[in-house]
Amino acid sequence: MNVSSMTNKILPTLSTLVYIFLWAPAIILVIFSFSNNRFGIKWEGFTLQWYFDVANTPAVRDALIKSLIIASVTVIVATIAGAVIAYGLYKYRFRGRGLLRSAILLPMVMPSVVTGGALLIFFTRALHIPLGYLSVIIAHITFSIPLAMFVILGRMQRIDWSLEEASMDLGADILTTLRKITVPLLLPALIASAALIFPWSFDDFIITYFVAGVGTTTLPIYIFSQLRFGATPVINTIGTIFIVLPIVGLLLMHFLQKKK
């Protein structure tokens, strides 16, 4: 029959091709990171040399530490901010609520060059703060808050709020209720939001590129500076780490959500 031939043959074939298209470049990069080829674009026998090289490059270590610091601060601040604003939007009805929600959403629907560029001009021309850790972290928090907010809002719509009321009725004060009831209830969403934001912040190149200035070389910025020298196996090895890290993060997130 026409329908089944369509769904049975064409769709799987097309889907397989799309999967190959999406995965082949990354897989080839991972494979070449173990290749003995000096340019990292041909297979010439197995080696771990490039991994040792990367581990022994101080610039890479510096960039990694900077990226980790920035991503950690971003995750903590944005997740807390996202939880607080989500709570406010979920619990209260006030004038301008819809407008505020749209405004918070704005960084998600703005081209990243505009977000990065606008923040760059704002930092240098209006606030006059030097470009560095502070400007990068502010930028990362700005594009992470909407992510955190929506992950947490989604969870808030599904949890049983009567537990919170019960706790208050039974005489627990706000802080105790928060510590014993609200936060544990929201914990899966808080973890999911952190697991989502960390790679976003860690991977971000475009917005960081605009607001980093000269000194703050995060790992993606370091990779970009290396691209000028053409293909090198070092990029393959760092790239492999970048490909493996989010896979681990997503799997972690998946299992955490499954458990709940």
Place this chain on the structure above:
Amino acid sequence: MAGLRQRVARLLMKQAHLPYVGPVALWTFLFVIAPLGIILYFSLLSVGPLGQIVPSLTLRNYLGLFEGAYAVILLRSLAFAFGTNVICLLIGFPLAYWIARCGGRWKTTLIFLVIIPSWTCYLIRLYALKTIIGHTGLINSILLSSNLISSPIDILYTPFAVMLGIVYSWLPFMVLPIYAAVESLDATLLEASEDLGATPFQRLITVTLPLTKGGIFAGTIFVFIIALGEWLVPLLLGGAKVMMAGNLVEHYFIRVGNIPAGSAIAATITAIALLVVYLGIKLGGQEVLERVT
């Protein structure tokens, strides 16, 4: 006195949301709204002969967008954003449909396999793509060694490479919302239309597409906006030959330091992006908002 205290108390009650909403509202105003305002302001200024900013209002930067090379680049950005969107839809819809309807117990794994690439550093992925389609890359070496071609074909630094890179980077953002829409589609409606004698094509047009409209619009909005603002893909895969609006923004903000010119381009693509969001929500209805949020 008591009345005043009561009034203050009532006012405070009304503002009970402020401690929760205030900080992020302030942050959003300071780091989202104000920077956009600054851009808009600068876009109306011009640059003097010494590179200094002249503080008198003018529309020159915007009028310049309709001339010569700028117009070409802006039109190219729109064309690429539109073209890649159509390609993503043509590939993404069948894929999302297949996963949601035929994925069975592998559904979650299959959709994860679509999402994961978009969660890895996109600079790295583009670099990986670049080494494959390059002059000495994998595709050319395979074609050469199988004697299909006699000299390497130019893929890199062509409009094709840029569109390929955009589709490669952002396809998952089209698949995900459509998948969610097809997932929540009532299967009995599809069966009913089949029982009533609808051809597969009729079924697609009259049942499946209208019911998954929200997902399609959400994916379209995402991909269009991202593609319109692309900067890295044309930089890496297009070179100087295939520039897009985002490259102009970076060129003026970082390389040249002509803030008014860069601001006008940034403001223009933001305006187009917001217009697309508005139209998408208008045409796709509330469903889009739910999918987006």
